[in-house]
Amino acid sequence: MKITxxxxxNHKRISAATVTPEGNMIVIGGENGEGKSSLxxxxxxxxxxxxxxxxxxxxxxxxxxxxxxxxDNGLVVTKEITPDGNAKLVIRGNSKATxxxxxxxxxxxxxxxxxxxxxxxxxxxxxxxxxxxxxDFTELDKQRKMVYExxxxxxxxxxxxxxxxxQMPSYDGVPAREVSINDLMAELNKAVETTRAKETxxxxxxxxxxxxxxxxxxxxxxxxxxxxxHRVLETKQAELSRAxxxxxxxxxxxxxxxxxxxxxxxxxxxxxxxxxRKVRANISxxxxxxxxxxxxxxxxxxxxxxxxxxxxKADMLSKAKFPIKGLSFGDGDVEYNGVxxxxxxxxxxxxxxxxxxxALNPELRAICVRTASLLDAKNMKILAELADEFDTQxxxxxxxxxxxxxxxxxxxxxKSPKKKE
Numbered sequence: 001m002k003i004t005x006x007x008x009x010n011h012k013r014i015s016a017a018t019v020t021p022e023g024n025m026i027v028i029g030g031e032n033g034e035g036k037s038s039l040x041x042x043x044x045x046x047x048x049x050x051x052x053x054x055x056x057x058x059x060x061x062x063x064x065x066x067x068x069x070x071x072d073n074g075l076v077v078t079k080e081i082t083p084d085g086n087a088k089l090v091i092r093g094n095s096k097a098t099x100x101x102x103x104x105x106x107x108x109x110x111x112x113x114x115x116x117x118x119x120x121x122x123x124x125x126x127x128x129x130x131x132x133x134x135x136d137f138t139e140l141d142k143q144r145k146m147v148y149e150x151x152x153x154x155x156x157x158x159x160x161x162x163x164x165x166x167q168m169p170s171y172d173g174v175p176a177r178e179v180s181i182n183d184l185m186a187e188l189n190k191a192v193e194t195t196r197a198k199e200t201x202x203x204x205x206x207x208x209x210x211x212x213x214x215x216x217x218x219x220x221x222x223x224x225x226x227x228x229x230h231r232v233l234e235t236k237q238a239e240l241s242r243a244x245x246x247x248x249x250x251x252x253x254x255x256x257x258x259x260x261x262x263x264x265x266x267x268x269x270x271x272x273x274x275x276x277r278k279v280r281a282n283i284s285x286x287x288x289x290x291x292x293x294x295x296x297x298x299x300x301x302x303x304x305x306x307x308x309x310x311x312x313k314a315d316m317l318s319k320a321k322f323p324i325k326g327l328s329f330g331d332g333d334v335e336y337n338g339v340x341x342x343x344x345x346x347x348x349x350x351x352x353x354x355x356x357x358x359a360l361n362p363e364l365r366a367i368c369v370r371t372a373s374l375l376d377a378k379n380m381k382i383l384a385e386l387a388d389e390f391d392t393q394x395x396x397x398x399x400x401x402x403x404x405x406x407x408x409x410x411x412x413x414x415k416s417p418k419k420k421e
Contacts, residue, residue: 001364002021003069003070003393004021004071005020005070007066008065009065009066010058010064010066011065012057012058013059014035014409015035015062015411016413017407017409017412017413017414019407019414021406023387024384024388024391024394025387025406026406027372027405027406027407028408029402029404029407029408029409030408030410031399031401034410034411034412035410035411035413036398037397039407039409040397041054043069043368045057045079046077046079047077050087053085057083059412064082065080067081073093075093076091077090078090117353122340122341125334129329129334132323132356133321135317137329140312144309144310147302148302151299151302151305151306154295154299158292158299161292161295162292165285168281168285169278169281175279176283178276179272179276184272188262191262192262194258194259201253204246204250204253205247205250205251205254208243208246208250212240212243212244215236215240216240218236219237324336324352324355327355346379346382350382358390366392367393367395368397369394369396369397370397372397373399377404380398
């Protein structure tokens with residue numbers, strides 16, 4: 001729906017002006033304070049509700065302001081406004097809805113002030129596009145963030161464990177488990193006991209043998225006085241016999257006991273402890289390797305989850321209907337051709353804004369650009385090309401009376417409409 005004629009009487013600085021647009025680019029020119037803004041704003045005042053009526057809406061000296069818009073679908077909208085801001089709305093050509101409800105269905109605030117889209121917080125622009133195309137990545141983005149953080153932690157764990165494994169010693173040729181030293185300790189204890197037993201028997205032998213030698217010496221002395229010492233001799237001979245028997249028994253015990261050297265056993269125990277130290281080191285390394293494998297598997301699983309989430313988002317994007325090709329969701333802002341909105345060129349931004357306006361308000365093909373004075377000739381040409389490309393009217397306000405102006409406002413009236421070549 002396009003405006004085929006706009007008539008404004010006594011609205012703000014406009015006393016009387018009628019504009020019949022030719023083509024899609026309508027440039028309202030004139031010097032500051034002549035009524036350009038009043039004419040542009042009259043379109044919004046006509047279509048919006050009471051919120052669009054300014055504090056001082058009627059041209060001084062008049063009793064009311066009248067704005068009439070004729071549209072190419074046969075709709076004629078008339079709004080009369082009194083100085084106190086009250087308005088009377090009449091619509092001819094459509095009776096399907098109440099007048100303002102019908103106009104509200106045409107309304108988009110960005111149609112009347114596209115610069116608001118430029119100034120929007122990037123996140124809000126992104127949310128607007130998501131609502132427009134019916135895709136909400138909020139939950140998927142939360143899920144992806146959680147999975148990404150978990151995978152990052154798993155990656156740090158994998159790297160840490162690999163570093164520890166690389167620094168841990170590894171020994172070849174040792175058992176998988178520690179070897180018990182109990183058997184060797186029992187063998188050592190037995191060897192110690194047999195050695196002690198032999199030492200004890202040796203002492204008994206030495207003691208008995210010494211006693212026998214002493215008795216022999218006494219016998220030798222006794223022989224000097226056999227008669228006198230005969231009874232002593234007999235007694236000592238009996239004692240000698242007993243001592244010799246004891247000595248023989250002790251000597252026999254000494255011969256029977258076989259001692260076991262303790263040094264080789266102790267050497268085995270020392271070697272076994274070293275082996276077990278190596279076994280413990282190998283076991284610790286294997287445990288870290290299992291932990292490393294577990295974390296690596298977790299990292300790979302989380303990576304697959306990220307791939308699945310990204311694939312789901314890509315699938316949703318592939319099925320989404322964007323206002324223009326190349327428009328998509330970025331990381332925190334709208335993207336166009338792979339570049340965020342803020343980093344896009346002025347021409348690209350204009351293209352996005354116009355496409356978004358049409359998508360948000362497909363019924364009304366009319367956009368007001370109030371800052372056209374800030375655009376150079378190149379961007380004004382681009383704006384005109386976009387108006388034709390998207391087949392939408394662009395009402396642009398521009399300071400000056402250059403050839404690009406379709407209508408020039410002077411002292412609240414149309415001075416001289418110009419046709420584009």
